[in-house]
Amino acid sequence: MNRGESQSRWRRGWRRQLKPIALSLAISLGLGGCAGRGPEPPVALDSYYRDEQPALSGDGRLLAFVSGRDGTQSILLYDLQRRRFIDLPNLNRDDAIAESPSLSYSGRYIVYLASDRGRPEIELYDRITRRTQVLSSGYRGWVRHPRISPDGRYIVFQTGRRGQWDIEIIDRGPNIELDRQQ
Amino acid sequence: MKDVKPLGIDKIAIIKRFKLLRLSLYLSLVTALSSCAAYPRLVNSPVDPGGRSLNSLAADISPAISGRYIVFVSEREQRQDIYLYDRQTQRTIALPGLNSLDTIAESPGVSADGRYIVFAGNRRGRSGIFIYDRETRQLRDLSENLDATVRNPSISANGSTVAFEANLNGQWDILVYNRNGQPLDLPTPVR
DSSP states (O other): OOHHHHHHHHHHHHHHHHHHHHHHHHHHHHHHHHHHSSOOOOOOSOOSSOEEEEEEOTTSOEEEEEEOTTSSOEEEEEETTTTEEEOOTTTSOTTOEEEEEEEOSSSOEEEEEEESSSSEEEEEEETTTTEEEESSTTOOSOEEEEEEOTTSSEEEEEEOTTSSOEEEEEEOOTTSOOOOOO | OOOOOOOOHHHHHHHHHHHHHHHHHHHHHHHHHHHHHTSSEEEOOOBOTTSOSSBOSSOEEEEEEETTEEEEEEOTTSSOEEEEEETTTTEEEOOTTTOOTTEEEEEEEEOTTSOEEEEEEEETTEEEEEEEETTTTEEEETTTTOOSOEEEEEEOTTSOEEEEEEESSSSEEEEEEETTSOBOOOOOOOO
């Protein structure tokens, strides 16, 4: 074995090691750059789980729906322009099933059906105050399928109060903050 | 023993005045609370046996409200049809060419100007998401080229966008189209 031969072997060995090092460096840099700065990649609306009951905001920008993806049935809100989910703090509770969502014009108000002790109630969630209000408390009769008007003042729903399905309208009154309209 | 002094006239007057004050306080409180409790309240929606109102003697279901319009499904003609109610005139509006004898209509929605009505229709075992234009009186199947069962459509109040459910991969997924039936460019989940 002469000197030149051992040197070239050393070089080849170094090269062999260099490849995975460079690769792992590139991957970590790429991932780090992804998570750290720059815009986040868009997120898909649908999942492997059932995604149901879509409701568009009046301006067509936001989409509320019911998803089974987190092991529970919860209401999710998706921004169709930014292609990302929007947080709904205090809306989905562990002890209640939420279904049948509907949105006002800009999506400020979300009206949905919530069942906690067997009886479904119509609830209104305000995305600005992050508070929930029960609209059907004291109402005698089964309620289903609530839908809010784009300005946020009226809610229509299906009722079984008279022993058959009828339609009723709730007026939230002239003093509420209206969602902006066209 | 203590001397019990009889109440003077002025003292009785003070008590009387206090009672009056308390009464007026109660009254103002009651009116304040009841005006508070006035909303949210139910709007009177009477039953019209003639079938031109929101409610009828048959089942009226799946309402949606947008602007002055309420769209819903009714069985008042012994079939499952779509009706459009105008809150200003308090009458239903005729929808020529929308309801057909061989179609079960479900889950309607309406744009705020009342021009576009979207609903799920089931005709001879095949489901479709239909959009009806009140101006041209034309009915169009948005899901025509989709080989899937579809249901539960929603139209935005500005009439630009329609979302609905489709069972494409053995489960319910949500698809979002524009009014002309083109799918919105949205990222799909990795399968």
